[in-house]
Every structure is written in structure tokens, then in C-alpha cells.
Amino acid sequence: MVSFELTREQKMAQKMFRDFAETEIRPLVRDMDEAEELDMDLLAKMQKYGFFGIPYGKEYGGCGGDVMTYALAMEEVSKVDASVGITMSVHTSLCCSCIAENGTEEQKQKFLRPLVDGSKFGCFGLTEPSAGTDASGVLTTADKDGDFYVLNGQKVFTTNSGFADIFIIFALTDKALGGAKGMSAFIVPRETPGIAVGKNIPRMGIRAASNCEVALTDVRVPKENLLAVEGKGYKIAMGALAGGRIGIGAQCVGIAQGAIDEAIKYVKERKQFGKEIAKFQNTQFTLALMQTKTDAARYMVWRAATAKDNHENYTSLAAECKLFASDVAMEVTRAAVQLFGGYGYSREYPVEKKLRDAKITEIYEGTSEAMKMIVGGGMLR
Numbered sequence: 001m002v003s004f005e006l007t008r009e010q011k012m013a014q015k016m017f018r019d020f021a022e023t024e025i026r027p028l029v030r031d032m033d034e035a036e037e038l039d040m041d042l043l044a045k046m047q048k049y050g051f052f053g054i055p056y057g058k059e060y061g062g063c064g065g066d067v068m069t070y071a072l073a074m075e076e077v078s079k080v081d082a083s084v085g086i087t088m089s090v091h092t093s094l095c096c097s098c099i100a101e102n103g104t105e106e107q108k109q110k111f112l113r114p115l116v117d118g119s120k121f122g123c124f125g126l127t128e129p130s131a132g133t134d135a136s137g138v139l140t141t142a143d144k145d146g147d148f149y150v151l152n153g154q155k156v157f158t159t160n161s162g163f164a165d166i167f168i169i170f171a172l173t174d175k176a177l178g179g180a181k182g183m184s185a186f187i188v189p190r191e192t193p194g195i196a197v198g199k200n201i202p203r204m205g206i207r208a209a210s211n212c213e214v215a216l217t218d219v220r221v222p223k224e225n226l227l228a229v230e231g232k233g234y235k236i237a238m239g240a241l242a243g244g245r246i247g248i249g250a251q252c253v254g255i256a257q258g259a260i261d262e263a264i265k266y267v268k269e270r271k272q273f274g275k276e277i278a279k280f281q282n283t284q285f286t287l288a289l290m291q292t293k294t295d296a297a298r299y300m301v302w303r304a305a306t307a308k309d310n311h312e313n314y315t316s317l318a319a320e321c322k323l324f325a326s327d328v329a330m331e332v333t334r335a336a337v338q339l340f341g342g343y344g345y346s347r348e349y350p351v352e353k354k355l356r357d358a359k360i361t362e363i364y365e366g367t368s369e370a371m372k373m374i375v376g377g378g379m380l381r
């Protein structure tokens, strides 16, 4: 059952995330976006505060929170800066979850623990130049050689790869079977010889985040670093992405709410025709729709998070919340820029960045079209 009331612990955590985002992240946002680089001291501080291990057990050094609390963190952080939000999301929902949900106890102690206790960063390398929505088109190979697998291939758009310590890499262990059945998932430490991380890919939005190409040339990975069994890679990737979409839904809500908050301040200050533009009915109606849709998106995120916390099937709910919330993030940020007029288009004001940041939420961790395939396919099964 979805509760519309947060627990006392969740409210306290939400306040902590909000205060941290306001005091520690907000002063750095503009400079990080212009420099197209994250402030690594900020990330180190977030590691210390536990932002990178929220939904993982204390027995592994995590915070022992629920998915709902993680979604609250994603909203609060992304409300201030979506680049920092996606850094958390890829680390937590994509990289760590692969190990938490599929790793052996030994793998969890060796690799999950430092990821969730704030010592290391993780990334997730699935997408390739010719394998995007159709992730089964992966061409990277993993050939068995004694006690090792030798990985060769090319990943693209790998978030966090500029600084990540641990890479989850998806590669074919059986070329004849192809990606859906012949793909496997490997834990690859950054220092493994043969990994070459390219430059940050210049982007429209979430410009501060790290997002690079990763080339793998004869990367020797010990067989102990295979997750689960050979051939389970596609399932592992799809499982991680299904959970990740709850965090991206929360990111969308944060981006939208951040734009609304900025718009409210602005319309009370800006005067035209001798009065504040807040007094025009069009302004009030626009704000009303912005908030209504954002609230609806937030409850869809909470519904999916609650289902995951209750160990219910959440795949379709997560896809629905991402599909809807990303659309809302686009609509709300576009409306916010409109309320700011020409100043909204100027980089001197904060809302154009939110519009740029919102667009990626319709693309990564599955495009909106892919979300429709998941939801529609589920309805007809």
C-alpha cells in the first residue's frame, strides 16, 4: 500500500538531504555547469554523509535506508543539481545494485562494501555505439582464458567513468547465442590494464556529470569477478535499469520542483504593466498546472518505490513513473523558462539549465519509447 505520509525517519532524512543540497551543492552549481566538471571535494563530502549507500544494508557499510528514502534523496539533490543526481543514481541504482542483487558474499565484501561505505565510486557500462535501446546488440566480447576472461570492446556514454573505481561491464561470453542469452556481467576494477577512458562527451545538459567512452583492450578479469553465471548479463542489466528508473523518476520530480520554486520567486519580483507578473491569471494558472503535474509525478515515484520496498513487482510501475515524470519535467521546465521571458533564456538565470537537464530524463535508463514498450507489453501479457 502507498502511504501519502512519510515516516518520521523519512522526513528527517528528507530534511537532511534538503539542507545539504541547499548549503553544500547550490553554491557550486553554476560553476560546475560552466566548467562541465563535478567538484570532487563535494562528492567526497557526500560519500562521507552516506549519499552513495542509502538503500544498502549496514552489514556492508551502507545506510540501511529504504528505496523511498533513496528516492527522496534523488529528488532533493536533483532539485538543486541534476548532474549530482545522476552521479548518485548510476553509482547506487545501476552499479551497486548489480552486485547487491547478484553478487556472492565474497564479491559483496570485496566490491559492494567500499562502494556503499563511501570509499569508492561505481559505473555501469552497457551501452555501445551500436547497442542502445536494443541492449542485446552488445558486441564487446569476454573470451575465457584459464582462470580469466579477456574483455575487448567499446562502451559509450558511461556515466561516472571519468572517476569511477569499479566498472560493471557487460560482454558476450557466447557470441553464437547473442546478447539476450550470451551476455555476462563482470566487475572490473579501474586499475585493470587495458581500460582506456576517453574525454567527457560534450552534452546539452547534466554538463557537470562525467560521461565518457570506455575502450577495453585485452582486459584480463579474474573469473571470480563474473556476476552470477555466464549468460545472465542481460537479465542483470535489465533488473538494474528497472530499479534505476525509480531514481530517475525522482530526479525528474526534483528538476520540476526546482524550476517551480525559482519561478515562484521570480514572478513575485518581476513587474510588467505596473504590477507583478504573479498577479496575471495566466501566471497563476501556469503555476497551478506545473505543481499539479509535479505532485502527480511524485506520487507515481512513491508508488513504484513502495512496491520495490515491499518486494512486489515494480518493473511496470517504475517505467510508468519515469515515462510520466520525464514528460512533466520537460513541460514544467519549459513553462518556467516562459514565465521568466527573455531572462529565462539567459544563462544568468537558473531555469534554462533545468530545461537542458530535463531533456536527458526522456532518454537515459531507457527512452520514453522503451518505457511505452515495457508498460504496453506488460498490459498485454
Ligand SMILES: Cc1cc2nc3c(=O)[nH]c(=O)nc-3n(C[C@H](O)[C@H](O)[C@H](O)COP(=O)(O)OP(=O)(O)OC[C@H]3O[C@@H](n4cnc5c(N)ncnc54)[C@H](O)[C@@H]3O)c2cc1C
Pocket (backbone or CB within 6 Å): 090, 124, 125, 126, 127, 131, 132, 133, 134, 156, 157, 158, 159, 160, 203, 206, 211, 360, 363, 364, 365, 366, 367, 368, 369, 370
Ligand atoms: C548523458 C547520458 C548518460 C548515459 N549514461 C549511461 C550509463 O551510465 N551506462 C550505459 O550503459 N548507458 C548510458 N547511457 C545510454 C542511454 O541509456 C542510451 O542513450 C539510451 O538507452 C538510448 O540508446 P541510443 O542512444 O543508442 O538510442 P537508440 O536506441 O538508437 O534510439 C534512437 C531513437 O529510436 C527510438 N527507438 C529505438 N528502438 C525503438 C523501438 N523498438 N520502437 C520505437 N522506437 C525505438 C528510441 O526511443 C529513440 O527515440 C547514457 C546516455 C546519455 C546521453
